[in-house]
Amino acid sequence: MTRLYGKKAVDIALSILVLAGTLSLAWAGLTTTRSLPAMADASAQAENVPDEAFLVVIDAGHGGFDGGAVGTETGAVEAELNLRVAELLADELTKLGYYVVMTRSTDEALADTKDADMKRRAEIFNLPNADLVVSIHMNKFRDRSISGPMVFFMKGSDEGKALAESVMRSLCEALGRPQRHTNPEDLFVLRVPKAPSVLVECGFLSNAADERLLASPEYQKKLAEGIAAGIRDYAESAG
Numbered sequence: 199m200t201r202l203y204g205k206k207a208v209d210i211a212l213s214i215l216v217l218a219g220t221l222s223l224a225w226a227g228l229t230t231t232r233s234l235p236a237m238a239d240a241s242a243q244a245e246n247v248p249d250e251a252f253l254v255v256i257d258a259g260h261g262g263f264d265g266g267a268v269g270t271e272t273g274a275v276e277a278e279l280n281l282r283v284a285e286l287l288a289d290e291l292t293k294l295g296y297y298v299v300m301t302r303s304t305d306e307a308l309a310d311t312k313d314a315d316m317k318r319r320a321e322i323f324n325l326p327n328a329d330l331v332v333s334i335h336m337n338k339f340r341d342r343s344i345s346g347p348m349v350f351f352m353k354g355s356d357e358g359k360a361l362a363e364s365v366m367r368s369l370c371e372a373l374g375r376p377q378r379h380t381n382p383e384d385l386f387v388l389r390v391p392k393a394p395s396v397l398v399e400c401g402f403l404s405n406a407a408d409e410r411l412l413a414s415p416e417y418q419k420k421l422a423e424g425i426a427a428g429i430r431d432y433a434e435s436a437g
């Protein structure tokens with residue numbers, strides 16, 4: 199399924215460009231936002247991004263056979279919530295003028311097995327022009343009183359830490375929650391990308407209040423706005 203981001207006019211312009219098989223800088227200058235359709239082939243999409251553009255890879259965690267965590271109260275499935283937030287994040291980043299590529303834009307996994315899925319994700323994380331990778335997840339913990347967002351960065355990465363702190367700062371602001379520290383980790387989505395990367399655990403599906411919030415479109419939008427603002431602040435300070 200092809201999913202389009204951005205204004206109608208831009209989508210039409212991009213359709214024409216796809217037909218022409220080229221994306222010239224002149225065209226990019228004419229469009230008000232620089233969005234691209236998130237097609238199945240992320241690599242083909244990334245080839246159409248101008249050299250000087252800032253490209254964010256958005257990874258909606260899990261998908262298909264791998265549903266991820268399941269909500270304790272309503273049975274909400276993590277993979278589906280991840281995709282909703284990832285789509286809203288793509289909208290927000292597009293509005294801010296960034297290019298985005300999504301690892302998946304449907305509820306399906308990227309491949310039939312976990313290994314093949316991860317291999318494909320790794321290829322997308324390391325598209326030659328990827329400037330930043332953000333992976334969206336929902337948390338789960340045996341202590342059901344634990345709630346709120348967590349942001350992880352690759353252990354030992356100064357850039358990852360700066361990005362994570364920027365995302366956490368604006369995320370807590372957007373959600374109206376007290377500020378939290380970020381967490382160093384050694385996870386696939388943090389270790390594999392050459393570009394600075396963060397994993398955002400939006401909240402806890404094991405916490406009843408969080409589960410309700412995470413399933414609400416209003417809260418999902420706040421999450422997307424907060425993450426996008428953090429990415430913008432990081433990108434601007436990194437020059």
Ligand SMILES: [Zn+2]
Pocket residue numbers: 259260266267276335336
């Ligand atoms: Zn997850």
